[in-house]
Amino acid sequence: MPDEKPTLGHEHLPAKLGTEFITAFYRLLKGTTLYDRGSVVIDRLTRECLQVVNGIIQWEGNLILRVVRGHFFFNQTRIIASPDKYLIFKALWQEMKKRRIGGMEFSEAVSGEHLKDLAFLLSGLEENNESNYLSVKEQLKNRNIESIEVGKLEFSKDEDLSVDSEGQKKYSKEVYFRSMGLVKEVVENIDQQKPLPIRKAKRLIQNAVNAVAQDDSTLLGLANIKNYGEYAFNHSVNVAIYAIALGQRIGIPKKHLSHLGMASLFHDLGKTKIPEQILNQTGKLSPEEASIMRSHPVVGAELIMRMKEWGELSARMMEGAFEHHLRYDLTGYPRLTQKKKMTLFGRIVTIADCYDAWVRPRVPPRFPYVSEKILGFMLERSGKDFDPAVVKVFINMIGVFPVGTLALLNTNEMGIITQIHEDPELADRPKLCLIYYRDGEYRKGKGVDLREMDEVSGAFKRTIVKTLDPNEYGINVAEFFI
Ligand SMILES: [Fe+2]
């Protein structure tokens, strides 16, 4: 970075530099929780971060990073994460929030040792202590480090600063299963022509949007495992989760995210009017049956249109129902007499719907449960079935090894992926829960982090060799995840 002169337009420069700093600093900070100060990994991360910091100072004169209500400001300009850096931004914000640190400032070029000092000072702070910034200031002063300053986290009263990952996980699970119940209730009420639980639905989707904003890995994990309850309800909720998480990454505002949630949750509503015998058929459909099946987007849109109770929401919800089989190049169904572009909601729901349907197809021949194959297939269909820009973000979001994937390691151990790191560079080094076979069944082993290295050899302790289909081994992934 420092040797190359930034060539981007003036307005993009703060975003580019700020993102480079956030990424490099987050990597260093995260490194301090895993490695000793003397380790080669810390040396490398410090060097990389130092190059970014001093490059920025050379170019801009100083470096100020502040965070206000979850938004980063770099040298006074608000910067927004690009989809591939989204998790890193979020993770650094969480780390700062936890320690009540609101920002840092470098007023001149620093040395590697000073940068290391800062990272280790920050990582050693206790959680939720309001005076943390004072103790960092004091420590910096004691070490004669004058070019680095840290600031206190300023927040408004209504802001919830508590970070409780176990609590969030529980909340996410609750939202997931309550959403399944809601879809079921709506479908039953339509059947029995009873009023729809609109308020409840809106509230629940709002909760889902919040849950995704706080912790999308649990919800994406639940969606990926998809092994519980009735397919139709399960599918609807999964599509909603993928859509909300995807929408969040492409920067759709919160209010619209809940509309997107509704549009995706009820995208297949038209299927309630398709005869069971056609819906459940696993063999090939006759041309008549296929055309009935293909009517479900139109039927769904009509059903939603008639639901006066949804108010302004119904127009947005119709986009999901009507367009989800249309395809980006409009070669799908329903056939349009007039060429029009798909709406953003339609393009998002299509991607979420296809992925969920392909990961657990109901009809043979099945794809193996290997999302890399499906993602590869989706990439091939980019520009045809899918909006190229949106599908790229989606593939990035799911990653090669999504949560819930069963993997074989080079140590001959098997494990289920439980957490993916925020850093895209570590996409192939997730956290796993090992499983082992004893007394006729698979059991839960210890949790491992594939970033772990052998301190002596400097080689990774474990590496994924390939992913496996849990059905082949009779493993119920959900048991190990939930
Ligand atoms: Fe559908």
Ligand SMILES: [Fe+2]
């Ligand atoms: Fe669907």
